[in-house]
Amino acid sequence: MAPIDPQGRTINYLRLSVTDRCNLRCSYCMPPQGVANIGHDTILSYEELYRIARSAVAIGIEKIRITGGEPLVRKGIIDFLRQLSAIPGLNQLVLTTNGVLLNELAADLRDAGVQRLNVSLDSLDAGTFARITRCGNLERVLSGIATARSCGLPVKLNMVVMRGINDHEIADFARLAADTAGTVRFIEYMPAIREPDWQRLVVPGSEILERIERYFTLLPLEQTRMAGPARNYRISGADGSVGIITPVSEHFCSQCNRIRVTSTGQAKGCLFADSCVDLKPALQTETDLLLTQALNSIIAVKPSGHLMNPSECHHQAFSMASIGG
Ligand code: SAM
Ligand code: SF4
Numbered sequence: 001m002a003p004i005d006p007q008g009r010t011i012n013y014l015r016l017s018v019t020d021r022c023n024l025r026c027s028y029c030m031p032p033q034g035v036a037n038i039g040h041d042t043i044l045s046y047e048e049l050y051r052i053a054r055s056a057v058a059i060g061i062e063k064i065r066i067t068g069g070e071p072l073v074r075k076g077i078i079d080f081l082r083q084l085s086a087i088p089g090l091n092q093l094v095l096t097t098n099g100v101l102l103n104e105l106a107a108d109l110r111d112a113g114v115q116r117l118n119v120s121l122d123s124l125d126a127g128t129f130a131r132i133t134r135c136g137n138l139e140r141v142l143s144g145i146a147t148a149r150s151c152g153l154p155v156k157l158n159m160v161v162m163r164g165i166n167d168h169e170i171a172d173f174a175r176l177a178a179d180t181a182g183t184v185r186f187i188e189y190m191p192a193i194r195e196p197d198w199q200r201l202v203v204p205g206s207e208i209l210e211r212i213e214r215y216f217t218l219l220p221l222e223q224t225r226m227a228g229p230a231r232n233y234r235i236s237g238a239d240g241s242v243g244i245i246t247p248v249s250e251h252f253c254s255q256c257n258r259i260r261v262t263s264t265g266q267a268k269g270c271l272f273a274d275s276c277v278d279l280k281p282a283l284q285t286e287t288d289l290l291l292t293q294a295l296n297s298i299i300a301v302k303p304s305g306h307l308m309n310p311s312e313c314h315h316q317a318f319s320m321a322s323i324g325g
Contacts, residue, residue, distance in 0.1 A: 002060040005302045012062045013228075013258040016053060017324030018077065019043065019069040020263055024098050025134035026122075028160055028189060028201075030319040032134060035069075044265050046080045048283050052261055053084050055291040059299075061259075063092035065118075067324035069263065072101040078108045085113025096120065096158075096325065100136065102144025106151045116154045118185075119145055123166045124176065132165065156183040156243075161208055162201045163189075170203075174212045177240035185230050185243035186212075191308070194317040202310045205231075205246035212242060229255065247271075253305030259298050262323050267295060269302030271323060272315045 002012035020035050020043075044052075053064055064084065071077055085093045092115055099119040109117070121141060123129040129138040148155050159166070159173050170186065177184040186208045191198035212218065218233035221241060229252040230243030246252065253270075260268045265283065266276040277298050282290035307314050 002062060003296065003299050005299050007254070007302070007304050009254070009256060009302070011257055011259060011299050011302070012060065013065070014053070014056045014061045014063070015065045015067055015258055015260045015324050016049065016056075017067050017069065017261065017263045017322075018049060018071050018080070019074040020319075020322045021073055022068060022070040022098070022321050023073050023100050024070065024136050026098075026120075026160075027132055027134060028162065028193070028320075029325075030193070030321050035319050035321055038264060043263050044283070046076060046083075048265065049080065049263075050083055051283060051288060051291060052265075052279060052295075053090075054087055055288045056259075056261075056295055057087050057089045058288065059292050059295055062090065063094070064090060066093070066095045066114075068096075069321045069324075070098055070100070071095060072097050072105055078105065078112050081109065081112040081114055092116075094118070098133075098136070099141040099144045099148075103140070103147050106144065106148040106153055109148075110151050110153050114153070116156070117148055118156050118158050119148075120158045120160070121145070122159050122162075123169055124172055125169070128166055128169075132162075156185060158185050158187055160187045160189055161203045163203050165201070167203050167211075170208055170211045171215050174216055174235065174242055177242050178216065178235045178238035179240070181239035183232075183241045183243065185245055187245045188248045190247055190320075191313045192315075192318055192320050194313065194315075198313075199311055202248055204249035204310060205244040206249065208244055218242065228258075247306075248308055249310055251305055251308075253303075256302075259295070259302070260324055267298045268323065269298045270306055271325075272306040272308055272313075273303050274316050 002010050094116045096118040122132050126138040173184045189201045217236035221232040230245045232243040234241050265279040268276045282294045
């Protein structure tokens with residue numbers, strides 16, 4: 001059974017990062033030169049990541065999302081995913097990607113047991129996409145998404161909404177969800193790297209919703225037990241749906257069901273908590289006992305919430321790529 005934290009929240013979801021490296025340089029995620037190079041010996045081996053996943057499932061985690069950096073740039077990722085999908089008791093193995101390598105890897109991901117993909121896509125305009133990602137090729141990502149869908153892999157799109165940068169495309173993304181019977185989730189921009197004047201970029205979820213509702217009628221969908229923090233809506237008259245994720249304007253901390261482990265083995269109960277538990281000492285022992293204890297200890301001290309809002313944040317600056325978003 002999934003563990004319950006002191007706030008009464010059921011914790012059934014682990015976000016496991018396999019690398020902090022990336023083949024894009026999204027402006028909201030990392031500086032133009034990328035993140036500082038972490039040595040190979042600091043990044044956990046696949047054996048160590050596997051032990052963490054197995055221990056997490058042993059304490060009751062039911063869903064694992066593989067993330068990064070860009071998880072598909074790490075060599076050997078497909079074999080690792082195949083091992084993970086065979087862990088008894090793991091109900092959902094899903095992955096978040098920027099989509100750049102999907103043409104090459106989608107079929108292998110499906111065969112390895114990945115059940116669903118979230119693809120980050122912040123613009124449908126090639127120029128805007130290249131500006132946000134600092135080097136990305138929109139055509140390549142769109143064709144990767146099409147390849148994944150044609151392989152039978154369900155794909156949800158995640159758009160980080162930024163005022164003055166891509167917010168004029170909100171309705172276009174909702175239309176894309178309606179036209180393709182797909183799901184698009186709109187995520188409030190989070191000031192992870194704390195760039196100066198970040199407040200101007202935040203478009204609150206209520207405004208995103210209002211701007212979609214100028215064109216579409218939205219019907220609220222029920223939240224499922226394993227769902228993430230999105231408030232989901234079916235688009236009336238279409239099979240598509242949209243979700244709104246509001247980490248900044250309306251905290252969903254009281255329903256948070258997740259823990260995170262970074263590619264260097266730091267376990268975190270909250271994306272915006274400055275503290276973490278280092279799993280490396282537990283990984284140096286032969287059995288998984290200390291590892292399960294360390295994971296349980298993160299759940300025991302999981303913060304009740306964070307203090308970020310559209311005008312203030314209190315965390316130390318970090319790159320999402322180093323934690324996994
Ligand atoms: N490289 C993969 C990708 O981009 O999908 C996985 C890692 S990325 C860090 C995970 C998620 O974090 C992506 O959906 C990305 O859009 C989101 N993210 C990164 N920085 C963000 C920010 N400042 N605000 C909101 N979401 C952010
Ligand atoms: Fe890379 Fe994902 Fe960060 Fe973009 S959001 S720079 S794709 S890790």
